[in-house]
Amino acid sequence: MTRRKKSENSGVIHLIKLSVGSETVDSLIDWQATKRAQGPDGLPRHITRMWPKRESEILNGGSIYWVVKGVMQCRQRILRLDEVIGQDGIRRCAIVLDREVIRTQSSLKRPFQGWRYLKVEDAPPDLPKGRESEEALPVELNRALAEIGVL
Template identity: 55%
Template structure:
């Protein structure tokens, strides 16, 4: 069985902000074992590891809307000055999704496959237009 994660993309107002952040991570990881794979480090290690690695994705909430997802490739335990953390290794391919409003929350949450938004099809309004969020909030998308 597959499960997903949902996470706020703090500091991002648009999907392009997430893309820029991950491009910086990719440049910093050149020559390391993470080369070519963006990652996100979080304090809590998911207990449902096997379900996440069975095809799960992380869904990014940007400006109050789920707007994109990336497939989770690995979960690694890393030791930092603050203690044990979880590094979520991601597929570099970012998929834009249909918009679903989400209220703010801390950390990450599990997201059932049945509750995850569908990916946008090619040319289906995938451009990062601020009006998309407003139209979705009004139920017009």
């Protein structure tokens, strides 16, 4: 009998996305609190041109992991994918997110465009309870610690 990897067994896949324009996790949270970043239901969402082909795996418990200033630092549970038709008539995907932003252990990421799939076993763990409310480290220090594998 062969053993399957955790992601194959669980039927869950995550997304990873650069948080363009965010300086910190707090600035991402502030942006998502604006009306412009919310859908008609008041939930934060990210609109993208491409519809994920692995929709069922994403909706089976997946999260979007945010990369802020080159460091993966937090995640949000993906609630659903909504179709949005822009003023240009083009169909887009609104990734509807839970309001809760969960800080994760830091992980360096090179720049990329769009979003990518992230296997469960490659996702950084959430910060332990009690540490999520600690004051964030400066971006440069956070990056340096992640480079040497401390965070």
